[in-house]
Amino acid sequence: MIIADAAVRQLSKHLVKSRREIYIVLDEFDLEWRTPDILQFQEWWHKGFSLEWIASYFDRDIDELAIVAIDQARRGYICIRPYGIMKGYEIPIDPNTRKRIGQLKKWYPEKYILFENVDFYWDQRDVLLFDRLWENGRSIKNIAAHFDRDEDEIALLVIDRARKGRIS
Structure with a gap:
């Protein structure tokens, strides 16, 4: 809705x-995601999983996951990785990002809309x-x-x- x-x-x-x-x-593209899936994306992103692997897990086009990454970075839910979308190492989540992620769970309890103000x-x-x-x-x-x-x-x-x- x-x-x-x-x-x-x-x-x-x-x-x-x-x-x-x-x-x-x-x-x-389907710009509506389940909030648990967005949270899973964030976790894997910070753990260093490649965008290609995450796309295959969700059975979505890699460009669709690139859109998710852009949305999440713009809103401050994920950190910029020095190795970009490729597989890399785990990066620490700073306290401000952790706080924003906690708020995401409150604001979007079930569904998350990418770029909802675009x-x-x-x-x-x-x-x-x-x-x-x-x-x-x-x-x-x-x-x-x-x-x-x-x-x-x-x-x-x-x-x-x-x-x-x-x-x-």
């Missing part, structure tokens, strides 16, 4: 602008303009300013368009 309410709010904002075709970023809806014309800007070498920060959008929204659009072979 939470994801549906957020989707209706975001979509209605775009329908007011125009009746042009709406493009939904990462529409093939607008996944775009006008199709803006997506095509984005493709041109990206191919012309514009940065995520620059494109975000152009569209007056959050940088996370642009980063997610980059992943979406690259997965679909629209940008390189």
Whole structure:
């Protein structure tokens, strides 16, 4: 229900602008996770498991787990690993991160929504303009300013368009 309410709010904002075709970023991904699975992801991340292994355990596309990692890092639930998404060694969890993880359990007792405050809806014309800007070498920060959008929204659009072979 939470994801549906957020989707209706975001979509209605775009329908007011125009009746042009709406493009939904990462529409093939399931952005709703069980909270215990997110907590398991966090544990394995801090223990040094590779993103590829975690993706295979959850039977999800590795790009979907990359989205989880981005969301978790942005919200401060996981620490940046010096070896990135590859298998590595266990990293200690600092007290602030541990506190945020404890709050996650209270705020999301059953379901966790990735990027719940991000607008996944775009006008199709803006997506095509984005493709041109990206191919012309514009940065995520620059494109975000152009569209007056959050940088996370642009980063997610980059992943979406690259997965679909629209940008390189």
